[in-house]
Amino acid sequence: MRAPSREPRARGPLVVAGKRSPLARSGTVLADVPAHLLLAPVLGALAAEAPDLPLADVVVGNAVGGGGNLARLAALEAGLPESVPGLTVDRQCGSGLDAIVLACRLAQACAGGAYLAGGAESISMAPVRGRRTADGGIEFYRRAQHAPTRLDESESGDPDMGWAADTVAREAGVSRERQDGFALRSHRRALAASAAGAFDGEIVPVRAPGGTVRADNGPRPRLDAKLLARFPAAFVDGGSVTAGNSCFDADGAAAVLVLAPDAEPPALAGRVALEFRGAATVGVDPRRLGLGAAVAAEGLLAQHGLTAGDLAAIEFNEAFAGQVLACTDRLGLDDGALDAVLNTEGGALALGHAYGASGAVSVVRLLARAQSLPDGAPCLAMISSAGGIGTAALFETRRLPLWPRSG
Numbered sequence: 001m002r003a004p005s006r007e008p009r010a011r012g013p014l015v016v017a018g019k020r021s022p023l024a025r026s027g028t029v030l031a032d033v034p035a036h037l038l039l040a041p042v043l044g045a046l047a048a049e050a051p052d053l054p055l056a057d058v059v060v061g062n063a064v065g066g067g068g069n070l071a072r073l074a075a076l077e078a079g080l081p082e083s084v085p086g087l088t089v090d091r092q093c094g095s096g097l098d099a100i101v102l103a104c105r106l107a108q109a110c111a112g113g114a115y116l117a118g119g120a121e122s123i124s125m126a127p128v129r130g131r132r133t134a135d136g137g138i139e140f141y142r143r144a145q146h147a148p149t150r151l152d153e154s155e156s157g158d159p160d161m162g163w164a165a166d167t168v169a170r171e172a173g174v175s176r177e178r179q180d181g182f183a184l185r186s187h188r189r190a191l192a193a194s195a196a197g198a199f200d201g202e203i204v205p206v207r208a209p210g211g212t213v214r215a216d217n218g219p220r221p222r223l224d225a226k227l228l229a230r231f232p233a234a235f236v237d238g239g240s241v242t243a244g245n246s247c248f249d250a251d252g253a254a255a256v257l258v259l260a261p262d263a264e265p266p267a268l269a270g271r272v273a274l275e276f277r278g279a280a281t282v283g284v285d286p287r288r289l290g291l292g293a294a295v296a297a298e299g300l301l302a303q304h305g306l307t308a309g310d311l312a313a314i315e316f317n318e319a320f321a322g323q324v325l326a327c328t329d330r331l332g333l334d335d336g337a338l339d340a341v342l343n344t345e346g347g348a349l350a351l352g353h354a355y356g357a358s359g360a361v362s363v364v365r366l367l368a369r370a371q372s373l374p375d376g377a378p379c380l381a382m383i384s385s386a387g388g389i390g391t392a393a394l395f396e397t398r399r400l401p402l403w404p405r406s407g
């Protein structure tokens with residue numbers, strides 16, 4: 001890891017607090033909780049961190065909800081002032097990270113002093129989708145279209161996620177054994193982190209019809225290499241991507257508190273924050289959409305004179321183990337670097353993928369990990385999205401002074 005830079009530069013917006021709901025396998029303990037009620041307690045807990053801050057807006061990502069303005073609904077449900085408007089964005093799986101990036105850029109542009117930003121998804125309660133037919137009936141369909149459905153011999157231009165992940169893993173030469181090994185790593189690290197209390201400070205309990213939910217329910221204690229090896233190919237005959245080395249759908253919400261560069265409220269004095277340094281969102285071949293995060297990260301790091309080896313911490317949404325490894329191989333991270341900096345307390349393979357919330361979960365996890373890093377340590381959040389899109393956001397750790405700066 002490169003030593004933190006000491007050169008004077010303009011200060012960036014600060015991510016000073018992060019919270020999330022428990023992440024639960026869809027169809028289980030949070031199945032009857034709509035997205036706005038997953039998010040509202042998270043927003044309320046963050047607002048309580050600095051109650052005197054005047055919030056400019058709430059920016060929320062969502063991918064498969066029923067429409068409307070989820071951010072506004074959740075903000076009102078959380079008891080935030082009626083003057084806080086709310087904005088909902090959709091970049092599919094990247095929605096939560098892009099919402100945080102948007103809030104950081106608004107703060108950077110002096111559009112407001114404080115923002116709540118993140119994402120929420122109830123996959124269990126996602127509406128059934130249908131379109132009108134010529135005869136006035138309704139044709140139901142499984143998912144929205146993300147790219148043109150043109151064909152070039154055998155490859156669809158708008159593939160299912162699993163098919164695309166298998167393509168990326170095959171073309172990158174990522175073996176089934178490596179994928180299974182990485183999936184097992186995720187579960188074991190998440191279980192160890194949970195047992196050590198690493199998630200306790202960030203999880204906000206959520207009330208559900210069956211009782212209050214206080215913990216994630218995805219990590220599997222009995223999973224081992226032998227069991228993973230028994231899973232058949234899930235998407236492509238003879239392929240390497242299985243249900244065991246793929247994420248599962250999850251319900252959940254996550255958000256952070258973003259402050260303008262010159263804001264240092266006394267309630268937050270002494271905290272370790274993430275200072276926003278920049279972000280990049282790029283488009284790639286929709287048939288190889290999993291590579292989007294790596295392409296975005298390459299450009300962003302080059303812009304800041306960094307390589308992946310300089311990073312102290314990386315949070316990368318684990319949609320598929322093969323996709324993650326193809327991207328980290330492309331970025332030049334060897335096994336040692338992977339172990340030391342990437343998703344060190346597990347990721348979506350163990351905790352689940354809550355679509356529009358997952359990018360925000362990554363930033364919440366990055367902030368938690370930043371507490372043990374030195375000032376100026378570079379950290380990266382990254383995610384790939386349907387349609388062939390990748391987003392990466394670069395931060396540096398910064399400890400706030402013990403009293404507000406004067407003058």
